[in-house]
Amino acid sequence: MPAFRLASLGALCTALALVPSLSAAAAPDAFPERAIRIVVPYAPGGTNDVVARLVSQKLSDQLKQPVVVENKPGASGNIGAEQVSRAPADGYTLVLVTTGHTIHPSIYTNLRYDITKDLVPVARLSSGPMLVMVNPKLPVNTVGDLVALAKSKPNALNFASAGNGSSTHLAMELLSNQAGIRMNHIPYGGSAPAMADVMAGNADLVMDLMFSALPQVQSGRLRAIGITSAKRSALLPDLPTVSESGVEGFDAEAWNGLMAPAKTPQSVIDRLSAEIRKALADPELKARLDAQGFSGNWASPADFGAVIGKETTRWAGVVKRAGIKLD
The missing domain is CATH 3.40.190.150 (Bordetella uptake gene, domain 1)
Known part of the structure; x- marks a missing residue:
């Protein structure tokens, strides 16, 4: 076979060998298709x-x-x-x-x-952040008040959550641990029924996301006593953080x-x-x-x-x- 044909064949093989790598390199640029x-x-x-x-x-x-x-x-x-x-x-x-x-x-x-x-x-x-909220009839206005009441009556307060193992359950367990208090947990099948039972007085407090909790606070059906983030929220600038209220270092967003x-x-x-x-x-x-x-x-x-x-x-x-x- 003539030398030039061998050279051409070699060049063709080299070019074909490059096709998969060129295709792979181009694929991300094409994403999404x-x-x-x-x-x-x-x-x-x-x-x-x-x-x-x-x-x-x-x-x-x-x-x-x-x-x-x-x-x-x-x-x-x-x-x-x-x-x-x-x-x-x-x-x-x-x-x-x-x-x-x-x-x-x-x-x-x-x-x-x-x-x-x-x-x-x-x-x-x-x-x-989440909001810590209580039934308006519970005699607490701050997280400090809540901690004092819970310490004076261990296991007397009931807190509701969206369910066993939910973020609202675990955040309240974290708060209890850092504050050195003991409360009873009542799990529900979601945040709506948990808040509803606190509003009805069947549980004392609940923690939930601001998105779902804010309307209940603004209506007066729940009283917000603390916010779980490290800083206050622009939506509720007068509401202290849990950390500001005596549970130093608490942060659970x-x-x-x-x-x-x-x-x-x-x-x-x-x-x-x-x-x-x-x-x-x-x-x-x-x-x-x-x-x-x-x-x-x-x-x-x-x-x-x-x-x-x-x-x-x-x-x-x-x-x-x-x-x-x-x-």
């Missing part, structure tokens, strides 16, 4: 659902592809998370995770996914963020995270989140992963001290 699905593992209408829908609308505009929210409630958010952990690792299926997902490894003995192994962080979306199936290409994760950061910086979106009592609080994949690890360790300690275990 179709709709992205965000699984919200809770019922529609709650804080997490609202945040996911606000962010998805902005991402749809930026990415020029539909970003749709699909609600998959059940098992305190574990059904949706498990489903996404088994989805293709291509960036087209994401799950919204919350504080609760860092509590679950410590309280559930039969989880069928591992948040640190089967899912990878994309970005934190937002975070927000709820948060949410997006994760993807493990082995999703890092280039895809980085693209999604950058787009989320851009969306959360939009003044209109920021104002709408602030109005919900949840502020945009982007964190990179690495930083969000650190938050998840730190929170998992933190809540494991609270669970152990409280002796909580669920099947």
Whole structure:
């Protein structure tokens, strides 16, 4: 075979060998080429659902592809998370995770996914405080008053929560531990019935997200005595933090963020995270989140992963001290 033909054949083989690598390199630049699905593992209408829908609308505009929210409630958010952990690792299926997902490894003995192994962080979306609220007839106006009353009558006060192992349950257990008080826990099947029973006088106090709690406080049906964040909220500037009220160092904000199936290409994760950061910086979106009592609080994949690890360790300690275990 002539030398020039051998050279041409060699060049062709070299070019063909490069095709897969060129295609792989181009793929992330093309992402996304179709709709992205965000699984919200809770019922529609709650804080997490609202945040996911606000962010998805902005991402749809930026990415020029539909970003749709699909609600998959059940098992305190574990059904949706498990489903996404088994989805293709291509960036087209994401799950919204919350504080609760860092509590679950410590309280559930039969989880069928591992948040640190089967899912990878994309970005934190937002975070927000909870309110400590009492029935208006309870003779306390501050967290300091509550602590004093609970210390004078151990196990006499009943606190309601959204359910065993919920973030509102664990945050109240954390408060009790740091304040050195003992109260009885009454779990409910969600925050609405928990607050309703406190308003009816069947329980003494409850802790819940500002999004769902603020209307009850503004109506006078519940009395807010403290906010769980390290700083006061612009929505209730006169309400002291729990830390200011005598439980020094207390800080328990709820948060949410997006994760993807493990082995999703890092280039895809980085693209999604950058787009989320851009969306959360939009003044209109920021104002709408602030109005919900949840502020945009982007964190990179690495930083969000650190938050998840730190929170998992933190809540494991609270669970152990409280002796909580669920099947």
